[in-house]
Amino acid sequence: MNQRTAFEGFRLSTEAQIKTFCHDTVASWVELNPEASMDELLQHLAADAAAAREAHMGYTMERHSLTREEVAILGEISYRDQPTL
Numbered sequence: 001m002n003q004r005t006a007f008e009g010f011r012l013s014t015e016a017q018i019k020t021f022c023h024d025t026v027a028s029w030v031e032l033n034p035e036a037s038m039d040e041l042l043q044h045l046a047a048d049a050a051a052a053r054e055a056h057m058g059y060t061m062e063r064h065s066l067t068r069e070e071v072a073i074l075g076e077i078s079y080r081d082q083p084t085l
Contacts, residue, residue, distance in 0.1 A: 026041065
């Protein structure tokens with residue numbers, strides 16, 4: 001029997017929560033916008049993600065006394081560019 005680390009358990013829990021949230025977000029949006037195109041859905045998700053990043057940036061600036069530029073450098077993340085584990 002493999003012994004899982006606490007970090008792996010946290011990672012799995014976080015991944016499950018994120019994927020469930022993503023599914024629920026898309027499913028709800030499609031229910032509310034049944035005639036919308038895939039492009040409209042992607043635009044909505046991109047705007048939603050940008051708003052979340054902006055809110056996180058503001059929090060990080062305040063919490064750690066950083067400038068917008070410093071936070072932007074720390075926050076340059078694209079999950080599409082990450083290698084598959």
